Amino acid sequence: xxxxxxxxxxxxxxxxxxxxxxxxxxxxxxxxxxxxxxxxxxxxxxxxxxxxxxxxxxxxxxxxxxxxxxxxxxxxxxxxxxxxxxxxxxxxxxxxxxxxxxxxxxxxxxxxxxxxxxxxxxxxxxxxxxxxxxxxxxxxxxxxxxxxxxxxxxxxxxxxxxxxxxxxxxxxxxxxxxxxxxxxxxxxxxxxxxxxxxxxxxxxxxxxxxxxxxxxxxxxxxxxxxxxxxxxxxxxxxxxxxxxxxxxxxxxx
Amino acid sequence: xxxxxxxxxxxxxxxxxxxxxxxxxxxxxxxxxxxxxxxxxxxxxxxxxxxxxxxxxxxxxxxxxxxxxxxxxxxxxxxxxxxxxxxxxxxxxxxxxxxxxxxxxxxxxxxxxxxxxxxxxxxxxxxxxxxxxxxxxxxxxxxxxxxxxxxxxxxxxxxxxxxxxxxxxxxxxxxxxxxxxxxxxxxxxxxxxxxxxxxxxxxxxxxxxxxxxxxxxxxxxxxxxxxxxxxxxxxxxxxxxxxxxxxxxxxxxxxxxxxxxxxxxxxxxxxxxxxxxxxxxxxxxxxxxxxxxxxxxxxxxxxxxxxxxxxxxxxxxxxxx
Numbered sequence: 141x142x143x144x145x146x147x148x149x150x151x152x153x154x155x156x157x158x159x160x161x162x163x164x165x166x167x168x169x170x171x172x173x174x175x176x177x178x179x180x181x182x183x184x185x186x187x188x189x190x191x192x193x194x195x196x197x198x199x200x201x202x203x204x205x206x207x208x209x210x211x212x213x214x215x216x217x218x219x220x221x222x223x224x225x226x227x228x229x230x231x232x233x234x235x236x237x238x239x240x241x242x243x244x245x246x247x248x249x250x251x252x253x254x255x256x257x258x259x260x261x262x263x264x265x266x267x268x269x270x271x272x273x274x275x276x277x278x279x280x281x282x283x284x285x286x287x288x289x290x291x292x293x294x295x296x297x298x299x300x301x302x303x304x305x306x307x308x309x310x311x312x313x314x315x316x317x318x319x320x321x322x323x324x325x326x327x328x329x330x331x332x333x334x335x336x337x338x339x340x341x342x343x344x345x346x347x348x349x350x351x352x353x354x355x356x357x358x359x360x361x362x363x364x365x366x367x368x369x370x371x372x373x374x375x376x377x378x379x380x381x382x383x384x385x386x387x388x389x390x391x392x393x
Numbered sequence: 394x395x396x397x398x399x400x401x402x403x404x405x406x407x408x409x410x411x412x413x414x415x416x417x418x419x420x421x422x423x424x425x426x427x428x429x430x431x432x433x434x435x436x437x438x439x440x441x442x443x444x445x446x447x448x449x450x451x452x453x454x455x456x457x458x459x460x461x462x463x464x465x466x467x468x469x470x471x472x473x474x475x476x477x478x479x480x481x482x483x484x485x486x487x488x489x490x491x492x493x494x495x496x497x498x499x500x501x502x503x504x505x506x507x508x509x510x511x512x513x514x515x516x517x518x519x520x521x522x523x524x525x526x527x528x529x530x531x532x533x534x535x536x537x538x539x540x541x542x543x544x545x546x547x548x549x550x551x552x553x554x555x556x557x558x559x560x561x562x563x564x565x566x567x568x569x570x571x572x573x574x575x576x577x578x579x580x581x582x583x584x585x586x587x588x589x590x591x592x593x594x595x596x597x598x599x600x601x602x603x604x605x606x607x608x609x610x611x612x613x614x615x616x617x618x619x620x621x622x623x624x625x626x627x628x629x630x631x632x633x634x635x636x637x638x639x640x641x642x643x644x645x646x647x648x649x650x651x652x653x654x655x656x657x658x659x660x661x662x663x664x665x666x667x668x669x670x671x672x673x674x675x676x677x678x679x680x681x682x683x684x685x686x687x688x689x690x691x692x693x694x695x696x697x698x699x700x701x702x703x704x705x706x707x708x709x710x711x712x713x714x
Contacts (some may be wrong), residue, residue, distance in 0.1 A: 199599065228604065232599070232603035237596045239598040254607075254614075303604065307604050307605060
């Protein structure tokens with residue numbers, strides 16, 4: 141992985157909810173086309189860090205951010221940056237799927253339509269392509285115009301993946317994207333993510349250590365709003381440098 | 394051993410006493426829940442019985458579709474009152490619905506938490522103003538405004554839109570009634586629509602925003618479709634309040650029993666008819682029964698609207714699932 145520039149980078153990033161500090165001086169790099177996993181006990185700031193990466197933090201009441209998040213070297217918090225462009229570049233997989241109140245087809249086409257792609261032919265093609273990438277095409281190709289809410293929750297999560305990929309992001313952000321799914325559906329999603337890292341930079345938040353060991357190429361361990369340790373997965377898992385990381389990995393908290 | 398005393402006959406008696414008491418409580422709650430239904434039925438049947446004299450003397454169609462209201466001559470046509478009610482309600486809705494929807498959207502989707510906490514109680518305060526105060530305000534402010542500004546302005550286009558024809562030298566008109574009514578039903582519509590928007594999960598908005606949608610696209614494609622059934626319900630609730638509102642409307646609407654042709658005509662809605670005349674001129678034959686029939690008509694209109702809305706909602710909800 142030497143030689144590749146970091147795709148995302150944070151510099152002295154701090155986040156506050158009102159007067160509570162949720163992130164403290166976080167400076168990390170997120171390597172391109174790998175799966176980076178942010179791990180740590182609950183309340184350590186994992187999700188807040190993820191929300192800073194697509195400016196979702198701004199949707200929270202009283203939230204305030206200091207520092208920089210660089211996407212390909214450009215600070216996404218700079219006032220000249222259009223927030224919708226930032227979010228278009230990063231697809232989000234939430235903890236549980238939220239299909240939009242429309243058909244399966246329209247869910248995938250939604251992102252394309254709001255970004256002004258209208259041609260029927262191109263839409264059809266894109267919808268099929270991304271449903272295939274998400275591994276859902278075979279299951280839904282005969283009922284593309286049924287409401288998305290009819291799908292099972294695991295299928296819905298793959299639909300959300302397809303919907304996110306359709307706007308051609310560079311980054312996929314996942315906030316415990318398998319936590320609401322049954323084991324088989326979770327495995328489905330994990331397999332997709334491993335395939336997708338060839339073309340996308342993937343950042344996942346997880347509190348499941350086993351999942352992190354399965355998927356991660358790069359690991360960021362957080363505790364109490366700070367990054368304690370970050371590095372390639374084999375290094376962090378096998379030779380943790382920090383006492384806290386060692387304790388967490390051995391299941392002490 | 395005393396540890397097994399739970400299975401002795403004595404405790405069995407205790408249990409059955411408890412379950413009897415439970416059954417009693419259950420029946421009591423059932424009775425209380427049935428009370429509203431009983432009230433509705435008893436009101437309906439009382440009105441029905443009291444309207445019998447006129448329903449026997451005149452066919453229902455003649456009453457509902459007759460346009461002459463001359464009680465002294467025994468002519469009781471409700472059409473002016475029914476159409477007056479509908480005109481005033483429709484004008485109120487045309488004014489109130491867009492404003493209420495946009496306000497609710499703004500409050501729920503755009504306004505900061507602080508602003509929401511500031512504005513919501515103010516809206517609730519508006520709902521608490523007695524309707525006679527709205528009526529006085531209508532007479533003092535809205536009536537003259539309609540008379541001096543709106544009627545001369547809109548009537549310029551009366552050759553294109555005949556409903557703008559200025560027919561009435563006073564401000565006491567359907568438009569004045571509709572405007573006062575719009576202000577009165579707005580707090581309810583806004584409050585309910587706001588609550589409906591708040592029930593849309595945050596994750597749905599985030600799903601849309603995460604794709605790079607703007608706030609407005611998110612509202613239009615994600616929030617509104619999800620909330621539509623509740624929004625329709627809130628509008629219909631506002632509508633049935635408007636149909637029944639009495640005091641403020643009768644103070645500004647003019648109260649002339651005619652079939653309106655223009656929003657500047659005076660009208661005479663059903664509630665105003667009942668409130669103005671009940672207890673007076675009771676010596677005229679069948680007058681009492683006619684007013685009861687008017688009440689019954691109003692009640693059936695409101696109940697019908699609510700029933701319609703419930704059925705529509707159920708249909709919409711089923712289709713979405």
